[in-house]
Amino acid sequence: MKNNITMKDIADKLGVSSVTVSKALNDKEGVSDSLKLKIKKVAGEMGYRFNSAAKSIKEGLSYNIGVMIPERFTGLNDSFYLRVYQQIAVHLDHYGYFGILNILSSEDEEELNFPRLYSENRVDGIIILGQVSKKYIETVENMELPKLFLDFYDEHAEIDSIVTDNFYGAYELTNYLIHCGHRDIAYVGNIYSTSSIQDRFLGYYKSLLEHGLVFEDRMLLSDRDERGKFIEIELPEKMPTAFVCNCDQVAYNLCERLNDHGYRVPEDCSVVGFDNDIYATLTSPPLTTMEVDIEQMARTAVKSIMEKVSNPNRRNGRVMVQGKIIFRDSVRKLDSAK
Amino acid sequence: MKNNITMKDIADKLGVSSVTVSKALNDKEGVSDSLKLKIKKVAGEMGYRFNSAAKSIKEGLSYNIGVMIPERFTGLNDSFYLRVYQQIAVHLDHYGYFGILNILSSEDEEELNFPRLYSENRVDGIIILGQVSKKYIETVENMELPKLFLDFYDEHAEIDSIVTDNFYGAYELTNYLIHCGHRDIAYVGNIYSTSSIQDRFLGYYKSLLEHGLVFEDRMLLSDRDERGKFIEIELPEKMPTAFVCNCDQVAYNLCERLNDHGYRVPEDCSVVGFDNDIYATLTSPPLTTMEVDIEQMARTAVKSIMEKVSNPNRRNGRVMVQGKIIFRDSVRKLDSAK
DNA sequence: CTGAAAGCGCTTACAG
DNA sequence: CTGAAAGCGCTTACAG
Secondary structure (H helix, E strand, O other): OOOOOOHHHHHHHHOOOHHHHHHHHOOOOOOOHHHHHHHHHHHHHHOOOOOHHHHHHHHOOOOEEEEEEEHHHOOOOOOHHHHHHHHHHHHHHHOOOEEEEEEEOHHHHHOOOOOHHHHOOOOOEEEEEOOOOHHHHHHHHOOOOOEEEEOOOOOOOOOOEEEEOHHHHHHHHHHHHHHOOOOOEEEEOOOOOOHHHHHHHHHHHHHHHHOOOOOOHHHEEOOEOOOOOEOOOOOOOOOOOEEEEOOHHHHHHHHHHHHHOOOOOOOOOEEEOOEOOHHHHOOOOOOEEEEOOHHHHHHHHHHHHHHHHHOOOOOOOEEEEOOEEEOOOOOOOOOOOO | OOOOOOHHHHHHHHOOOHHHHHHHHOOOOOOOHHHHHHHHHHHHHOOOOOOHHHHHHHHOOOOEEEEEEEHHHOOOOOOHHHHHHHHHHHHHHHOOOEEEEEEEOHHHHHHOOOOHHHHOOOOOEEEEEOOOOHHHHHHHHOOOOOEEEEOOOOOOOOOOEEEEOHHHHHHHHHHHHHHOOOOOEEEEOOOOOOHHHHHHHHHHHHHHHHOOOOOOHHHEEOOEOOOOOEOOOOOOOOOOOEEEEOOHHHHHHHHHHHHHOOOOOOOOOEEEOOEOOHHHHOOOOOOEEEEOOHHHHHHHHHHHHHHHHHOOOOOOOEEEEOOEEEOOOOOOOOOOOO
């Protein structure tokens, strides 16, 4: 133990009790204003630092929230989750909380180990950021702690979740294309790969249906194999006038491919992406896309987990966070547009 | 307080004392192997979770390390520091530690406030990740805690630091260009902007000197204004055969600019970058560049801070972490190359 | 308005 | 090999 200054030290110096010091420093009632002031002043002078561990042990609260990100989402170009985590940290701060990052190793996920965060009682709640295996979801369910899925959900698990509104987002983007006069619109993505890709496809599909447009098989282009590895996108014989891509990176790949085949964006084909990540600004022209509202997701997640910490029975169900369309120059307004 | 299971509960159940339970669970001496086993078994069955706060208060250690990142480095495309933080978290785990992220708001930096991390005694040490203001460096110096600068240093401050070997990295890259037969090599970067840009320039310069090449003013191209905002790079009248860029993003910008002017990479001009970030793979052809070894930086930082936690007088000085050249296709071997 | 006592859950000497 | 006692720094009743 370093020779830290404690409340007792301050109390001794001023000839009062440590109870009084505690009350003064926490702005509680029962200490005269003048004494409070004097105590705070001396505390400052002595370089007193509050010992949060002592408070924790009394209250049974750590004032930390754990954020678990599966290892596989932390690759080089995958900074999305890290940015979410960062926003979470910022918002936790408003509640006097801190965020502790726990990368979930593939091994622990496989072996269904509890995270150390949990078994050492380091946190008052856990946010699982990024899809974990079905099996591991059960492990999470067994943790006696407020918990929250962020950016994914499980239809069976009784755990609150917060996700981007993929369905509505793709629906809106497709509506926009139709509004611009497009009638032959393709969707790019392997819809069996992830639930977001599938949900975004369904939003696209709903828009088609609502506008009386017929979906044909040739309008669905795959972008990756079953293991998630990107493949070369096969352009259809009869070219659509517009493409809804399941994410910006794929939109970027598509643009490259279109250019290679002599198609120009947006003169010959219009393209929209999803995410508004770095790839959206690397094409020329930059992409019209759906911005995932990271800040809002983080804010909502923090609010939800804090509610659950103060009331463990609180249920918020599945919350959708809406994005917003970023209009850029990758969509052409056809003459047929009204 | 939630109705948590404590060591006392396990002790009562087995008719032993909590001291014995503590010893057993911590694999300390003084408990028979059979009792140890039994205690561990019961602990598991009862879903016992260790209360780290209680340990903290006894030992005066939180088993957390704080990582402070100035707010301005956490922008959209600036995931570098977040990736470093993530690696730090992974390595801290090996020591039984966790990482707590504290974004340093511009306001706190301006007003020279201690981070809450520190004033609440939440961590055993602090890693400052990313350059903070001169003034704030003094504030950091006043914190009575092991601390470490990561990815920057201050010539005056008596604080250990870990940085990429910018100087040697640029030196090596330039050597490589010369080895490929280039004699007229420009450097791209505002050398008054940051110390890394300057250090990289000096490495480039050393290579020129060593090879008897003369540096001319026209060979220094600025890439940003005094406020760090990228500007359009002005190509010199007499074009060099190769460019050393202070980072990949600038190399990317330069390639665009070269293409616009009808120069092809690497046929007409060779280009090398620095960082090996996403921009290095977005040019065509992809860039030969210096990979900053994030993993190594994080590992070194964690090792250093842990040493300082166990021995507060430990000084490691300024440690350089070497990168390695990633060879790709943006450099042409000239015929004059030996 | 002020403080003595008890307790949070654990660990560290020390005694048996 | 086992355990009673004390203590880490704080807060929460409760008494004065």
